[in-house]
Amino acid sequence: MRTLLRGGTVVSAADQFRADVLIEGSRITQLGESLAVTADQVLDVAGCLLLPGLVDSHTHLAMPTMGTVTADDFNTGTAAAAAGGTTTVVDFALQTEGSLLAGLEAWRERAAGQSHIDYGFHLAVTEASPEAISEMQAVVDQGVTSFKVFMAFKGSFMADDEQLLRVLRRTRETGGLVQVHAENGDAIEVNIAEALGRGEIAPQFHAKTRPDSTEQEATARAIHLARWAKRPVFLVHVSSAAAVSEIQTARAAGSPVYGETCVHYLTLTEDELARPGFDGAKYVCSPPLRTLSDQAVLWSALRQQSLQICTTDHCPFNFCGQKELGKDDFSKIPNGLPGIEHRLTLLHEYGVRAGRLTMPELVRITSTAPARMFGLDRKGRLAPGYDADIVVFDPESHMTITARGHHMAVDYTPYEGWECRGAPVTVFSRGEVVFRDGELVSTPGRGQYIRRTPGPFGPGEVDSLRWV
Numbered sequence: 001m002r003t004l005l006r007g008g009t010v011v012s013a014a015d016q017f018r019a020d021v022l023i024e025g026s027r028i029t030q031l032g033e034s035l036a037v038t039a040d041q042v043l044d045v046a047g048c049l050l051l052p053g054l055v056d057s058h059t060h061l062a063m064p065t066m067g068t069v070t071a072d073d074f075n076t077g078t079a080a081a082a083a084g085g086t087t088t089v090v091d092f093a094l095q096t097e098g099s100l101l102a103g104l105e106a107w108r109e110r111a112a113g114q115s116h117i118d119y120g121f122h123l124a125v126t127e128a129s130p131e132a133i134s135e136m137q138a139v140v141d142q143g144v145t146s147f148k149v150f151m152a153f154k155g156s157f158m159a160d161d162e163q164l165l166r167v168l169r170r171t172r173e174t175g176g177l178v179q180v181h182a183e184n185g186d187a188i189e190v191n192i193a194e195a196l197g198r199g200e201i202a203p204q205f206h207a208k209t210r211p212d213s214t215e216q217e218a219t220a221r222a223i224h225l226a227r228w229a230k231r232p233v234f235l236v237h238v239s240s241a242a243a244v245s246e247i248q249t250a251r252a253a254g255s256p257v258y259g260e261t262c263v264h265y266l267t268l269t270e271d272e273l274a275r276p277g278f279d280g281a282k283y284v285c286s287p288p289l290r291t292l293s294d295q296a297v298l299w300s301a302l303r304q305q306s307l308q309i310c311t312t313d314h315c316p317f318n319f320c321g322q323k324e325l326g327k328d329d330f331s332k333i334p335n336g337l338p339g340i341e342h343r344l345t346l347l348h349e350y351g352v353r354a355g356r357l358t359m360p361e362l363v364r365i366t367s368t369a370p371a372r373m374f375g376l377d378r379k380g381r382l383a384p385g386y387d388a389d390i391v392v393f394d395p396e397s398h399m400t401i402t403a404r405g406h407h408m409a410v411d412y413t414p415y416e417g418w419e420c421r422g423a424p425v426t427v428f429s430r431g432e433v434v435f436r437d438g439e440l441v442s443t444p445g446r447g448q449y450i451r452r453t454p455g456p457f458g459p460g461e462v463d464s465l466r467w468v
């Protein structure tokens with residue numbers, strides 16, 4: 001099957017240019033102006049932008065946590081991703097019953113036969129026992145080349161400094177990248193106990209007990225530990241100007257420190273948590289939403305590549321029955337926001353159309369950089385030999401985000417009623433159309449597990465900055 005996309009504008013991480021794209025089977029085979037080739041079908045995509053399918057390297061599908069399970073599974077979550085132009089997810093598997101390999105097995109079972117798009121995993125190390133550390137090589141051998149350590153959530157996911165350092169050091173042998181959730185879990189635990197003791201139970205106190213200094217301190221500590229381990233480190237969901245400044249200082253000194261932010265930190269503020277009634281619970285996530293001035297710093301950090309990636313940290317919980325678990329105690333509100341479906345549209349509206357990002361920068365932070373950093377060697381670019389994961393994007397189409405209209409299996413959206421310009425018209429995954437004209441045309445289970453390579457983060461000691 002040969003499909004020719006005729007008359008579009010290809011956007012890469014560096015520039016944009018008029019080009020036709022030829023898809024043969026699952027790959028892109030030719031790209032150039034006015035290609036003189038025959039094809040089984042020719043699609044006129046004049047007026048549209050052609051983007052490499054987006055990579056969302058931070059999702060939590062079917063994840064058990066805080067006494068419940070995230071609302072989207074691999075079927076509904078990846079359907080929503082595809083509808084929004086995301087063609088690859090890298091989801092977080094959790095260490096299970098002490099074992100990394102058992103965790104990976106559990107997540108592979110969850111995804112099997114369910115996913116609409118290609119997927120890989122990171123492995124979250126929640127207890128860095130000698131057994132778990134020794135399993136890291138087998139995990140990398142299965143194509144899981146990144147690990148995550150939580151410096152927060154005491155009593156459940158949190159690891160101490162010794163554990164984080166041991167995981168970092170082990171990657172000298174195994175290769176791969178360690179990702180860190182940087183908040184000071186001990187201090188936050190004290191803050192929460194004191195707040196509840198004062199009767200402060202409402203959602204807004206979630207943010208007040210996790211001030212930006214708790215993120216800043218943990219970010220600086222994670223960077224020190226990585227430096228002592230002589231390994232690169234990646235800060236997930238950076239939310240504050242204070243944390244960005246630690247990353248910038250480290251990078252200026254030549255340290256291989258990387259990071260991401262998420263769409264909600266760029267578009268929402270902590271004021272949402274003070275909504276009337278219990279509505280603020282819809283906006284509870286960790287780290288919490290911050291301020292407008294933090295947003296400005298995050299946008300510029302993405303532009304300047306102090307932060308390399310923008311993900312969703314899609315971690316959806318229904319308002320009814322799930323967020324409500326914390327009705328009488330903010331610390332019991334499941335942490336996380338839905339967002340897997342609307343990253344492209346929101347970044348187009350509030351980034352590109354607002355003059356904060358160029359279209360190539362959008363492609364870089366949502367597709368090319370995550371593919372490169374997380375070892376997805378055939379994703380993230382429109383070029384011969386790469387997978388034909390392609391978004392045909394109409395920058396002029398109007399879209400109103402509503403919970404009623406979205407594909408996610410969650411009963412609200414933080415962006416209810418927001419009007420945006422720009423949406424996917426057609427989405428290809430490995431040469432197959434998975435979304436067209438507002439309709440999902442895919443089947444669960446067509447997505448494939450991707451064995452990732454260590455990408456730029458092979459084994460060994462790293463002293464100097466290696467730009468990705």
Ligand SMILES: [Zn+2]
Pocket residue numbers: 058059060313315
């Ligand atoms: Zn997360």
